[in-house]
Amino acid sequence: MQKIILHIDMNSYFASVEQQANPFLRGKPIGITGKRSERSIIATASIEAKKLGVKTAMSTWQAKKICPSLILIAGDPEKYSEITHRFNKLFFEFTPFVQEFSVDESFLDITEQAKDWFGAVYLAQQLRERLREECGEWITASIGIAPNKLLAKLSSDLVKPNGITLTRSEDAIARLDSVKLTDLCGIGPRMGKRLNDLGIMNFKRLREFPLEELVDEFGSYGTWLHEAAHGREAFEVNVEEEDPKSVGHSYTLPKDTFDPVLMQRYLLGMCEKVAWRMRRDGFVANAVSIYVRYGDFSGNGKQHVFKESTADGLRLFEIAWRLVDSVRDKSKPVRLLGISASHLTHTSESKPTMSIFSAGGGSAFGGKKEQKHLSVLSALDKIQSRYGSKSWTRASLLPIAFQDRASGLGYDHEL
DNA sequence: TCTGGGGTCCTAGGACCC
DNA sequence: TCTGGGGTCCTAGGACCC
Numbered sequence: 239m240q241k242i243i244l245h246i247d248m249n250s251y252f253a254s255v256e257q258q259a260n261p262f263l264r265g266k267p268i269g270i271t272g273k274r275s276e277r278s279i280i281a282t283a284s285i286e287a288k289k290l291g292v293k294t295a296m297s298t299w300q301a302k303k304i305c306p307s308l309i310l311i312a313g314d315p316e317k318y319s320e321i322t323h324r325f326n327k328l329f330f331e332f333t334p335f336v337q338e339f340s341v342d343e344s345f346l347d348i349t350e351q352a353k354d355w356f357g358a359v360y361l362a363q364q365l366r367e368r369l370r371e372e373c374g375e376w377i378t379a380s381i382g383i384a385p386n387k388l389l390a391k392l393s394s395d396l397v398k399p400n401g402i403t404l405t406r407s408e409d410a411i412a413r414l415d416s417v418k419l420t421d422l423c424g425i426g427p428r429m430g431k432r433l434n435d436l437g438i439m440n441f442k443r444l445r446e447f448p449l450e451e452l453v454d455e456f457g458s459y460g461t462w463l464h465e466a467a468h469g470r471e472a473f474e475v476n477v478e479e480e481d482p483k484s485v486g487h488s489y490t491l492p493k494d495t496f497d498p499v500l501m502q503r504y505l506l507g508m509c510e511k512v513a514w515r516m517r518r519d520g521f522v523a524n525a526v527s528i529y530v531r532y533g534d535f536s537g538n539g540k541q542h543v544f545k546e547s548t549a550d551g552l553r554l555f556e557i558a559w560r561l562v563d564s565v566r567d568k569s570k571p572v573r574l575l576g577i578s579a580s581h582l583t584h585t586s587e588s589k590p591t592m593s594i595f596s597a598g599g600g601s602a603f604g605g606k607k608e609q610k611h612l613s614v615l616s617a618l619d620k621i622q623s624r625y626g627s628k629s630w631t632r633a634s635l636l637p638i639a640f641q642d643r644a645s646g647l648g649y650d651h652e653l
Numbered sequence: 654t655c656t657g658g659g660g661t662c663c664t665a666g667g668a669c670c671c
Numbered sequence: 672t673c674t675g676g677g678g679t680c681c682t683a684g685g686a687c688c689c
Contacts, residue, residue: 281689294689339688340688423687423688424688425687426686426687427687428687429686525681527683538683539683539684540682541682541683542682
């Protein structure tokens with residue numbers, strides 16, 4: 239059956255949220271960066287900044303050079319996801335089939351509600367109006383309407399800001415033929431280059447290209463490419479909220495370093511954060527992976543799978559540091575460290591002896607000392623959820639906590 | 654002091670089991 | 672005798688997304 243899918247894409251999302259919250263920023267070129275503005279990039283540029291040549295993912299320094307009047311603001315992810323939650327709730331007024339695709343994008347299946355393309359455009363207009371009422375006029379969205387997610391997403395990109403773009407089934411081929419291969423979500427720069435190398439420069443040529451050859455070259459991705467070139471896509475709006483597969487943090491150090499003690503401190507801080515997020519969301523992990531990036535931007539990673547699940551930052555750290563120490567090329571200075579916990583299971587599903595929440599625990603999981611450690615952790619979690627993320631820190635992390643505060647770098651060593 | 658930080662999925666080889 | 676073949680897990684790395 240013919241489906242009608244909306245893709246809603248918030249325009250310059252993080253920047254819009256800041257402009258909505260602070261009238262002083264409205265109409266001005268602003269850029270949202272990572273926690274620290276040095277050694278960071280522009281995560282989102284306001285419309286005004288984009289007009290002056292600032293692009294997403296540009297280093298802050300480059301952006302400042304191009305646009306000296308640019309106002310840099312450190313992003314506040316919690317604030318943004320709170321507003322994300324607000325507008326997604328609003329979408330449920332229109333249909334029960336809402337898929338949160340990212341912090342600033344959602345898919346809606348409005349087949350039933352819209353009946354036809356006219357109905358879809360009308361609903362999109364209504365939705366835009368409700369969004370303005372609910373979130374404020376500085377937070378706007380571009381909406382794509384199409385028979386599947388792939389085309390809806392492609393369409394929402396075409397008119398910004400605040401546009402509504404319709405691609406009916408019968409217009410799908412013409413729409414694809416009017417854009418570049420890499421405009422499609424799923425074809426990145428690498429794949430674009432590989433296609434070009436095969437003489438495929440556009441969707442028309444991709445459609446004509448033999449399916450078997452695409453499969454030979456790209457495997458199952460070849461089938462996807464073939465279908466996409468015909469404007470077809472099998473994936474439906476996925477209403478289920480899926481559990482995360484991994485929880486991680488990475489951090490670019492203020493300066494490249496050879497100092498293992500400094501690396502250990504940052505790594506411990508990140509492990510504690512990851513562990514805290516897992517406990518908060520009720521997960522334990524069975525694997526840890528780390529990533530080291532060097533000053534020359536090369537890097538390597540290593541993973542370790544273990545038998546006993548954990549949500550304890552110190553245990554994550556012990557494993558993570560062993561991995562870093564074994565994989566690290568000691569002749570190169572380290573620029574970034576990353577750690578990620580995966581093979582996640584719900585605390586309730588894991589064996590009680592492995593759960594840090596199991597009061598009293600079991601005999602299998604460590605001795606008295608281990609139990610005491612776990613009860614300390616859960617007490618600290620309570621303190622943190624009541625008084626906030628800066629309410630406690632490990633003594634070993636104090637040196638960088640103070641150092642960053644003093645220099646205004648503001649990396650949160652909340653743990 | 655060019656190049657953040659949060660993720661997902663896929664591939665391909667080796668270990669190991671039946 | 673001449674080294675099959677399927678399945679799953681682990682690991683490293685690559686590509687993609689916002």
